[in-house]
Amino acid sequence: MNLVETVNGKTGLLGLIGCPVEHTKSPYIHNTLFREYNINAIYVPIHVNEGELERAVNGFKAQNFIGFNVTVPYKKEIIKYLDDISNDALLMGAVNTVKNIEGRLKGYNTDAEGFARDFRDAFETGFAGKKVVLLGAGGTARALAVKLAAEGVKHLTIVNRTLANAENIVELVKNNFGSIVTGIVPEEPGFSDCFKSSDIVINTTPAGMSTYEARIPFDFSFEFQRHQLVYDIIYTPRKTEFLKQAELRGCKVRNGFGMLINQGISAFEIWTGKAVSKNHAVEILNLINKLEEL
Template sequence: MRITGKTEVYGIFGFPVKHSLSPLMQTAAFRALGIDAVYVPFEVSPENLDKAVEGLKAMNIKGVNVTVPLKERIIPYLDSIDKTAEFMGAANTVKNIDGKLYGYNTDGDGFVDSLIEEGIEVRDRKVLIIGAGGSAKAIAYALLKSGVNRIVIANRTIEKAESLADKLKGIGDVNTVSLLNINSVIDKFDILINTTSVGMEEDDPFLFDYNHIKSYMVVVDIIYKPFETKLLKVAKSKGAKTINGLGMLIHQGARAFKIWTGKEAPVEVMRKVLLEGLK
């Protein structure tokens, strides 16, 4: 890569950020389209976020992705945010235009893009989401906007699920169930989505009795490392369609890329470099 005085700078704010695969993915996308730009990680602690934002503007960094624990914290520093970031109270993409910072949230729409890529129709489907955190909120919001018929949120702490459901009820049909009670209702859903971190470790327990998964279901785990969690392994053995979180990672990044450059991201290039990075 040839860096010149015209090379534009993009990056990612996070804490920690060393594990991020976004530099691999976005750098490959810039190269594939011949865009004179670099993408670098910036490890920004929450207490230094104000200084980092001022540095972003002072150094004319063109845009950044934002990851945990800064997605919510960065909102007050932005001049404008889109409707999704406003609803989420969190932004994962920032574009700098002449010192004005514009915030977006591409997580949920990136998730829906990953389903569409796999040939999954979401309109009029019934969806069970496990977990009630930020990822669940982004995914549920995007699915409801895309025409999902009904969403049920399952969580161990039912109060947290109910709090999220209350925020979403103005958009569509959203209800809750205790994670302890989902074995008897799983067969009522077309799509099951795990948004928790359970499954990242080999010795993680099952979220529920996976033998209740049906062959007609689509089972999605937003974890991508390991590439196939226990949930997905069992679901595949039951004949269900399975999808991991790699597509969501790619497509939320692809949407950020388009926000910054105005160009369609080279998705297959991004996928290839991520797969190589995960190996």
């Protein structure tokens, strides 16, 4: 028998709150990084029932947690229980990472940063000067729209069946970054030309997920162009019908698994102040990929 010394009285506490959390990959990311960077800390998923969020947050404070992640359905609700919030998270309207700074809880959003990092790693390019089509108008679309605008896109088109939801994001972007954005429904005349002239296409809708009935966003026939970079935030299945069709047209494609890994890495950097190298990020992504294939 060997003595287990990995957890002791000096071990820092971190975790994930959500409902449910049983499926999460976050402990793999953070506990691997703690070991790699010789940090005495442990990260655990914590199921918080609806209606218990405030008590959970107070518990984290009382137990002096270093920080925690937040997943569905609490990314918006958590804001009212925080002491501070970053400007990006405020614009995005959601928090997925919280840091305890001398007893004050500050909220951040690393989802969009995780997406941007993975996009750059996969395609070796950024968003400045590019024309981007963003499919969907939910919380993730809002976060990505803010990130894309902040990184200097030439033009951003928000596509959604319910135009009012797209226009909400359009107004947010216009008020903060200028008139670089429009909202449109896929059936609108002129959308086809707009789509074909875009450099980057991003799907944030759930269409194509293993548990979702629709296989293609809006059940629409997209005219992909060979030059386009196509990103789908879905990672189950690893290649959606949307990505398959884009790939058949010669597009470079990427799913959202790297976004998942990189948003966690960004949270780790906020909590610890340590920068994670691209090589370590890729290594963790590959390790979890292999684990998923077992």
